[in-house]
Amino acid sequence: MNEFTLKKLEFDKIKTRLINECSSGLGKEVAKTIEPITDLELIQVWQQETSEGVLIRRYEPQIPLGGIVDIGIQIRKAEIGGILEAEEFLKVFDILSASRKLKRFFLNNKKQYSCPRMELLSGQLNIIKELEDEIEKIISSDGEVRDTASSTLLNLRRKMVTLQNRIKEKLDSLVKSDNSNKFLQDSIITIRGDRYVVPVKQEYRNQVPGIIHDQSGSGATLFIEPMAVVELNNDLRKTHSDERDEILRILSELSAKMAQYTEDLKMNLDILSKIDFIFAKARLSEKLDAIEPKIVLERKITIKRGRHPLIPFNEVVPLTISLGEDFGLLVITGPNTGGKTVTLKTVGLFVLMAQSGLHIPADIGSSIGIFQKVFADIGDEQSIEQSLSTFSSHMTNIVKILEQADDFTLVLLDELGAGTDPSEGAALAISILEFLKAKNTKLIATTHYSELKTYAFNEPKVQNASMEFDIKTLRPTYKLLIGVPGKSNAFEIAGRLGLQDEIVLKARSLISQDEKDVAELIENLESNRLTSELSRQEAENKLKLVEEKLVSIKQQETKINASADNIIRKAQEEALQIIKKARKESEDIIKEIRQLAKEEIIKAENKALDLKKELENKEDKLTSKVLKGPKVTGQKPKDLKIGQEVFIPKLNQAGTVIAEPNNNEELQVQTGIIKITVKLNEVQMVERKKEITQRGIGKIVSNKSESIKTEFDFRGSNVEEAIPLVDKYLDDAYLSGLSQVYLIHGKGTGVLRNYIREMLKKHPHVKSMRTGGFDEGGSGVTVVELKR
Template sequence: MQQRVMKVLEFHKIKEQLIDFASSSFGREKVSKLTPSTDFEQVVKMQEETDEAVKVLRIKGNIPLGGIFDIRPQIKRASIGSMLNPQELNQVSTTIHASRQMKKFIETLVEEEIEIPQLNRYAEKIIVLAELEQSIRGAVDEGGEVLDSASITLRSLRNQLRTKEARVRERLESMIRSSSAQKMLSDAIVTIRNDRFVIPVKQEYRGHYGGIIHDQSSSGQTLFIEPQAIVQLNNELQNIRVKEQQEIEKILIELSSMVGEHFNELATICYVLGELDFLFTKARFAQKMKASKPKMNNKGMIKLYKARHPLIPIDEVVANDIFIGEDFSTIVITGPNTGGKTVTLKTVGLCTLMAQAGLQVPALDGSELAVFGAVYADIGDEQSIEQSLSTFSSHMVNIVDILNHVSFDSLVLFDELGAGTDPQEGAALAISILDEVYKCGARVIATTHYPELKAYGYNREGVINASVEFNVETLTPTYKLLIGVPGRSNAFEISKRLGLKESVIETSRAHVSAESNQVDTMIASIEESKWQAEKELEDAHDLLKQSEMLHRDLQKQMIEFYEQKDKMKEKAKEKAAKIVDQAKMEAEEVIRELRKLRLEKNAEVKEHELIEARKRLNEAAPKQHVSKNPLTSKRTKHMYQPGDEVKVLTFNQKGSLVEKVSEDEWQVQIGILKMKVSEKNLEYIKSPKVTETRPIATVKGKDFHVGLELDLRGERYEDALLKVEKYIDDALLAGYPRVSIIHGKGTGALRQGVQEYLRNHRSVKNIRFGAATEGGTGVTIVEFK
C-alpha cells in the first residue's frame, strides 16, 4: 500500500487514536508498525481475532493486561551471561505473572464455552514459569530491593550489620549526650558521611574528638568528624557491607542465569502478550467508535450500511449507505462544493484500509468490504511549489502514476477528476480516464462538477451516477449520498432564495439548453420521489412499532383478564359454599331443637318427617361443582402437529398450532394474536385436511416438527442462507403450500439475500412481503408450486 495514499486518506490519524488504547509498550509498538495487508486469508484471520477480543470485552468488561514490561533487552543480556539488577529482575517476574494471569483468564473463558479459538491459540503458547517467578519474588521485592530471605548468608550478614550499627549509634549518642558536647557540637545528632557514622563538631573543637574529618558545612564552621573511638567499629561495618554486596551480586548472578536459561520461553511470552495487547487495543478502539466487524471478500464488492467517516465525531457525522462492485463497478458523484463528496471518498478509502489492517469499521452489522491489492487516491489540492507544478499538473502526475499501476484488484478514488483546466477539455479527459480504469476491472469512485459526466453514468454499463443532497430551502448540504440520482445544478434556486430578480433568472434559463433543463427537472423529480419514499418508509416503521406494542399490550391484557376471571369465579364459589355450609349448620340446629322438643313435650313430630325435611334442605342447597383444572384434567394424549385446531383451555378460546417452540410449548394463533402456550393447556379439536397429492403435513427431521415460520432475526448472513435452504427442503417434504420467513427490516441485506435465493429456487412459485398483520416488509411469504 502506497505511503502517499495512506497519508492522503489519513490512516496515520487512525493509528494515533489507536495507540492511546494500548496497555503496554508491546501494544504501542505493534500499532506504530500497523499497515494494511493485501493477503485475503490474513485479513480474514485478523478480523476474526479482533472480533473475538470485542466479544470478550463485551462479556467481561475488562481484561488482566496490567504489569507488562518490555523485557526483551533484559532476557537477551541474561542469555549471554550478564547480570540483571533488582529492578530488571522485578520487571521479569511481573511480566511472567501477567502472562500467567492472562493464560488463566482465557482458559476460564473457554471453560465457560465462549467461542474464542484464535485467542485460545495464543494462550496455549504461553509457558507458565511459576518457579522462576517465585524465585525472583522470594529474592527481590516490588521496589527492586534484595530481600533478607534471598539467602541464609545474606540474612546473617544483615543481622550483623544491624547489630554493629546499633553499637556505633549507641557509642556516638553517649558522646553527644555529655555535658561538654553541647558547646562543642553544632547539633546533637548522629549522621552519615561516606557510609560512615559521624557527628557535627564546631570548627574550634576539631581536635577534641580526634578521628577522621569526612565533610564540612558550606560555611566551614561545622566539621563532620568520625571520632577515633568508633573508627574501628565503622571499619568492621564497612567489611560487613562489602560482604553483603558480594552476596547480593552472587544472588543476582544466579537469578540472571535462571532468566537466561528460559530465554526462549520468555521471548514467546513477550510475543504473545504483545499480540494480545494489540488485539484488545483494536477491540477497545472498535467499542469507542461503535464499529462492527465487516465481512471480507476478494471479489471487489463493497456494501457499507450507515457508514461514518472514522475521524469525524459521531454526533456530527452523517452516515451513508455505499455500494459498489456488484451491479456496477464505477460511481460518479456530482454535487455542490462542501456537500460531502470528498468525505464519501475518504470514508470508503479509510474504511477499506482499516478493514485490511484488521480493524473494525464504523458501519452497521452486515457491512461488507473487499481486500484490494492496492488502493489509489487522487484527493485534494496537492500542488507542488518546489516542482513548479500547477494544481492540474499535480493531479495529472498522480493520475498518470495510477494508470501505470492500476489492475483489476484495485480501488481507485478520484476527487474532482479533470478539474483545474478548460471545462470542455477537462470533461473529455475525465471520461477517457474513467474508461481506461474501467477497462482494467478496477473499482472506481470519482467526484466531478462536469455535467457531461452525468450522461456518462447513463451511457456506460457498470457505471452509476450518485450525488450528495442539497437542501435548497436552507441553502445547506445534508451530506446524504444518493446512489442512482445524479446531482443537479441548484444555481437558479439558490439565486432565487437569495433575492435575485425573477426576470434575471428567467433570462438565464433561456440561455440553458432544453436538454439540460429536462435533465434537471428529471433529477428534481427523482429526488422528490426518493424523499417521499423515505418518509413513507419511516412512517411505516413507526406504525409497525406502534402495532407491535399494541399487540404485546393486548396479549398481556388478555392473559390478565382470564386470570382475573378465574380468580373471581373461585372466590364466588368459595363464598357460596360458606353460605350453604352456614345454612346447613343452622338447619341442623333447628332439627336438633325440634327433636328435643318432641321428646320433652311429646309433640307430634315424626322421625321420618325430620329426615324428609333434611333431605329437602340438602336438595335445595346449590350444588357446588368442583371445577376440573384444565391443566390436570384427564384427556386423550394427542400427538400435536402444526396446523391442528385446538382449544386453549386457559383462555377458553379456539386457535391453530403454528409451530413447536420447545419440548412442551407451542406457538398458537388465536385470531390476530400469536402466543406461546404449554401443551398441557391445549385440547385437540381436529387436524387440517391433507390433499392426496402431498405427503402428511408434519415431517420430523431430527426429532422436531417443521414450523410454518422460520425466524432469521439475529442470524449472520451465511448462517441465515443455510437455514433457509434446509427449511425450504423440510417445508416441501412436509407438503406446506406456503410458509413465512421472518428476516426483519434492519439494513435490508438479509432480506435481499433471502429473496434472491428464493427467486432462483425451482420449487418456489411466488414470493411477496407480508401484509400489515403478517409482519409487513420484515416477513417474506413463500408460495410453492
C-alpha cells in the same frame, strides 16, 4: 499500500487512536506497524480476533492485562551472561505473572461464549512457575533483595544492625555528654562516606580525637569520626562489602536460572503484545460502534449506513453505497460542501481498516472486497515551490495512478478535471474514466461537469449518484442518492438569495435547449428508476420481515406443541404407574382373602368388595388429579395478578401468571419449566383449598427449618455462580424464619463482595446488612438481617 493515499484517507489518525487504546508499550509497538494487507485468510483471522476481543470484553470487562512490560533488554542481558539488577527482576516477575494469569483466564474459566483464536493464542503462553516463585522469594516488591534470600545474607545484615547499634550507642553517649556539648556544632549523629561522624566546631577540633571526613561550606564545622568508633566503622564497612558480594552472587545465580528460559520469555512477550493489541482493536471497535465486515475476495464494496470514524457520532450522516456489483464506476455530482469528499474518504478508509483487521462503523450486512492497491487524489495539492497549479498537481498525481491501476485497484478521484477550461476538463475526465473502465478498475469520482452525468447515463457499468440538496433551506443534507444525477441548483440558489429575476431568466436563456432537454431527460429517467428501485426494495424488505415472522411463529408453535406433548406424556406415564401400583395392591388383597378360614369367607368377600371399591375410587381420584388438572371455574378471569394460578384448557395444564395482561389481552404463564404467552380468553380461574395450601407451606417451612444453616459459604465461586446461589439461600432462610444470616464470600480483590452487596440492596427479604465484626470474619463476611 501507497503512503500518499494512506495519508490522504487519514489512516494515520485511525492508527493513532488504536495506539492510544493499547495498555502497554509492547502493544503500542505492534499497533504502530499495522498496515492494510491483501491475504484473505490472514485478514479474516485478524477480523475474527477483533470480534473475539469485543465478545470477551462484553462478558468479562475485568481482563487481567496488567504487568505487560518490555523485558527485551533484560532477556538479552541474561543471554550473554550478564547479571540483572534486583529492580529488573521485578519486570521479569510481572511478565511471568501476567502470562500465568492470562492463560488461566482463557483456559480455566467457564465461559458462555466461544473464542477459539484467543484460546489458541493464550494457550501458547509458557507458565514458568519455578522462576516466578524464585524471583518472588528473593526480590521484594520494592526491588530489594530480601534478607531471607540466603542464610549468609541474613547473618550479614543482622551483624550490620548490631554494629550500627553499637556505633550509635557510643556516639550517643558522646553527643549527650555534658563535657562534649560545647565542642559540638549540633547534638546529632550523621554519615559521611559510609562512616558515622559527629559535627565538631572548628576551634575545638583538637578536643575530639578522631578522623576528619568532611567540613561544612563555611569551614566552621568539621565532621569527625571519633577514635572510639573507628574500629566499629571499619567492621561495618567490611560487612557492607561482604553484603554486596553476597547480593551479587545471589543475583548472578538468579540471572543464570533466567537464562535457561529466554526463548520461552521471548515467546511470551510476543504473545502478550498481540493480546494487548487485539483488545485495543476491540476497545476501538466499541468506541466506534463498529461491526466485523464480511471480507470477500472479489473487488466489491457494500456499505450500509457507514459512518466516517473521525466525524463525531452526533454530526455524521450515515452513508449507504455499493460498488462492483452492477457497476464498477460511480460518478458523484452535487454542490460544494455537500459531502462528496467525505463519501470518497469514508469508502477508502473503510477498505484500509477492513484489510488491516479493524472493524468498520457501519451496519451488519456490510462487506468489503480485497484490493491490491488503493489510490486517492483528494484535495488541493498546488505547490508554490514546485510552480504547480491546482490542475497541474492533480494531473501529476493522476498520471502516476493511471500507470499503476489495474483490475485489482480502487481509485478515488475528487473533482476530476477541475482547475482548467470546463469543456477541456470534461473531455479529459471522460477520457480518464474510459481508460480506467477498460482496465476494469473500480472507481468513484466526484465532479461538477454535466457532461460526465450524460456519460454515466449512457455507458454500461457506469452509474450516476448525487449528494442531496434541500432547495428550501439552501443546505445540503449530506445523503448520497445512487442513480440520481446531481443538479447544480445555481439558478434556484441565486434567486432565493435575492438575485434579480431578469438576471436569472437571462442566464437560463443562455443555456442551449439541447443541454436543457438532456439534463431534464436524464433527471426524469433516473428519478423514475430510483422510485421503482426503492419501491422494489421496500416490497422485498417487507416480504422478508413477513417471512421471518412466519418462521419465528412456526418455531414457537412447534416448541410449544412439543413441550405440551411432553407434559401430557409424562402425566400419562405417572398415572399408569399409579394404576399399576393400585392393581398390585388389589392382587395382594385378594391373595390375603383366599388365605382366610372358610367360616370367615362371607365376611372376607364383603371386605374384599369394600376394598375393591375403595381402590376404584382411589384410582379415579388419582387419574383425575394427574390428567385433568385442578378444578376450574370456567369463567373468563378478571384482574389477574402475578403469582395467581390459572388453567389452560388447550394444553390441559395449570400454570402461574408471571406477567399481567397487556393491551392485546395477552399474558405470560409459566407451566413447569416452560413460559408461554396466551390470550386472556384461553385461560380459566383455578380454585384452591386454603387448608391444603397452608399445609403445603407449613410442610416447606418445617423442612427448611430443619436443614437451613445461619451461614452460607460460597468462597471460590465467581459472580455468575454466586448470585443465584445466594438468592436461593436467602429465600430458604426467609422461609425457615431466620432473622440473621452470615454470607461468607472471602476477602480477595473485593469484586465478589461488591456484586453481592449490590444484589442485597435490592433483595426483597433483606432488611439491612453490615460488614462482619472482628470475631465474625471481618470484611470476608457480610451479616444480613432478614425481614420478619
